[in-house]
Amino acid sequence: MEAMNELLWPLTFWHWLALGLILLSIEMAVGTFDLLWIAIAAGSTAIFAAIAPAGLAEWQGQLIFFAVAATGLLILGRTVFAGMRRLAGDHPTLNRRMARTVGQRGLVIAGFSGGVGRVKLGDTEWSAETVDGSNPAEGTSVVVEDTVGNVLRIRMAS
Known part of the structure; x- marks a missing residue:
């Protein structure tokens, strides 16, 4: 016990x-x-170590305080704050720029040939291919159905 006291007694705030x-x-x-x-x-x-009275601030009191606080906060974090773990699911397109384009309307800026062409979505031009192999003309309104890499897969807007 004396060796343990010598080893742990210098526990301080720092x-x-x-x-x-x-x-x-x-x-x-x-x-x-x-x-x-x-x-x-x-x-x-x-x-606690900085403000506790001398009798409580010894290493035994600090370890007991730490054990109780860690256990309590861990249980609290696993129950009350369990939603913190699921926040990434609330933003399915976070860090997935192309996934954010699905469902948006765009405008064909270069006539399609063989189902491949260019579409303007917002202020950006994208390579695109049609989902049905059609060749929409320049100026046609289209909707993004899916993406493959950096290529939009589009269909004619209704």
């Missing part, structure tokens, strides 16, 4: 703050949200 920042850095790289709660618990323990 140790917990450093642990919290390290865990936060790892969380930013991994993105699981689990280490976020443990990093917050380490930050809270740093504050």
Whole structure:
């Protein structure tokens, strides 16, 4: 027990703050949200270590505070804040520029030949191919059905 006291007694505010920042850095790289709660618990323990009375601020009190805070925050994160994990699903076209074009109306700017041509969508020109092999004339309104790579797959607008 005496060896443990000598090893852990110098735990200070700075140790917990450093642990919290390290865990936060790892969380930013991994993105699981689990280490976020443990990093917050380490930050809270740093504050606890700085302001707790001398009897509670010994290493045993700090470890107990950290264990309770980490467990509580992890459970809270898995239940109350569980929606944070699903936010990416709310934006299915995030970082998928071509997927955002599906359903948009465009204008044929170069007559199609063999089902391949150019379409203007907003202020950008795109290579396009028709889904049915037709050859719409220049100035025809079309709708994007799908994309393949950077090529729009279009159909005539109704």
